[in-house]
Amino acid sequence: xxxxxxxxxxxxxxxxxxxxxxxxxxxxxxxxxxxxxxxxxxxxxxxxxxxxxxxxxxxxxxxxxxxxxxxxxxxxxxxxxxxxxxxxxxxxxxxxxxxxxxxxxxxxxxxxx
Amino acid sequence: xxxxxxxxxxxxxxxxxxxxxxxxxxxxxxxxxxxxxxxxxxxxxxxxxxxxxxxxxxxxxxxxxxxxxxxxxxxxxxxxxxxxxxxxxxxxxxxxxxxxxxxxxxxxxxxxx
Numbered sequence: 001x002x003x004x005x006x007x008x009x010x011x012x013x014x015x016x017x018x019x020x021x022x023x024x025x026x027x028x029x030x031x032x033x034x035x036x037x038x039x040x041x042x043x044x045x046x047x048x049x050x051x052x053x054x055x056x057x058x059x060x061x062x063x064x065x066x067x068x069x070x071x072x073x074x075x076x077x078x079x080x081x082x083x084x085x086x087x088x089x090x091x092x093x094x095x096x097x098x099x100x101x102x103x104x105x106x107x108x109x110x111x112x113x
Numbered sequence: 114x115x116x117x118x119x120x121x122x123x124x125x126x127x128x129x130x131x132x133x134x135x136x137x138x139x140x141x142x143x144x145x146x147x148x149x150x151x152x153x154x155x156x157x158x159x160x161x162x163x164x165x166x167x168x169x170x171x172x173x174x175x176x177x178x179x180x181x182x183x184x185x186x187x188x189x190x191x192x193x194x195x196x197x198x199x200x201x202x203x204x205x206x207x208x209x210x211x212x213x214x215x216x217x218x219x220x221x222x223x224x225x226x
Contacts, residue, residue, distance in 0.1 A: 004155075036217075043117065044156070044204065044217035051212075090156060098144060098168055098211045100158035 002027050004091050006104035013081050014112055021076040021107050023091030033074040034092040034101065035065055044090065050074065061085070086111045115139040119205050119218035126195055126225055134190045134221045136205030145188045146206040146215070147180065149173070156204065162188065195225045 005024045013019055025031060032051050036044040048059025055067040065076045074091060088108050092101040118137040126132050138145050147159040160170040162180055177193045188207070192199055205218040 032212075041122075041219065043119075043219040044206075046214055049214075092156075096212060098161060098163065100146070100161060100169060100171070101148075101215070102158070103148075103156035105153075105155045 002093065002102045004093050004102055004104035006089075006091055006107050008107045009105070010108045010110065012110040012112060015083050016080050019076075019078045019081045019085070019109070021089050021091075021109070023074045023076065023104060024072050025074065025091070025093045026072065027093050027095070027102075029095045032094045032096065033065070033067060034094070035059065035063070035074075035076050036090045036092060036103075037061075038088045038090065038106075040087075047076070047089075081109075081111055083111045083113070085109060115216065117205055117207055117216050117218035119203075119221050121221060122219065123222045124224070126223070128197055128225055129194050132192050132195055132223065134192075134203050134205075134223070136188045136190070136207075136218055137186055138188055138205065138207030139209075139216055140186070142207035142209050142216070144168075144208050144211065145180075145182070147190045148204045148206065148217075149201040150204065150220075151198075151201045159190070159203075192223075195223075197225050199223060200225045 003026045034049045035047040047063050048057050050057050050067045088106045090106045091104040094101045120135045145162040150156045160174045161168045179191045181189050202220045204220045208215045
């Protein structure tokens with residue numbers, strides 16, 4: 001069965017510190033992987049996606065993610081967190097075509113001074 | 114950046130009542146989706162719609178649910194007789210092509226009392 005696991009429900013980091021949000025997936029076909037961010041009162045905004053090629057993908061707002069097939073992981077990273085990064089982050093997996101996305105439960109990021 | 118618009122942002126209804134959630138997808142998009150997120154749980158796929166018909170639906174999307182694109186711009190989700198467990202945030206999404214970026218609206222919070 002297709003599934004996405006985000007093991008951390010809530011993470012708190014200090015502003016300026018580095019960040020890594022974990023995502024593991026289980027998917028039968030070649031996965032397309034996504035990270036979305038949801039700020040309060042906002043919709044889901046795509047941060048980055050991996051379809052193929054270079055396993056380290058760059059996204060918006062200084063985020064990057066690395067696809068590791070051997071670990072079935074697609075962890076999101078940022079070297080220096082800003083207070084505006086406080087939000088809910090969702091990892092999702094899909095496939096080529098019109099396949100619906102399967103989302104993880106999300107990780108809530110809090111940023112402290 | 115173009116936006117998917119959802120109205121209302123918050124809908125309160127009595128159990129057993131019908132509700133219609135409205136979405137205006139991005140104008141040149143061809144694929145339309147509804148997802149929902151029950152508080153504290155994953156974002157779940159409900160239904161996808163293409164070429165004026167449902168292309169895929171999940172187990173959640175039972176006979177109480179229906180979708181319509183009545184006028185070429187709006188995309189609606191109707192729940193015929195709401196239940197308490199229908200309380201959730203409902204997200205509309207659209208994209209131009211099957212492998213294109215998926216744009217989400219900011220959601221409608223449905224509260225069934």
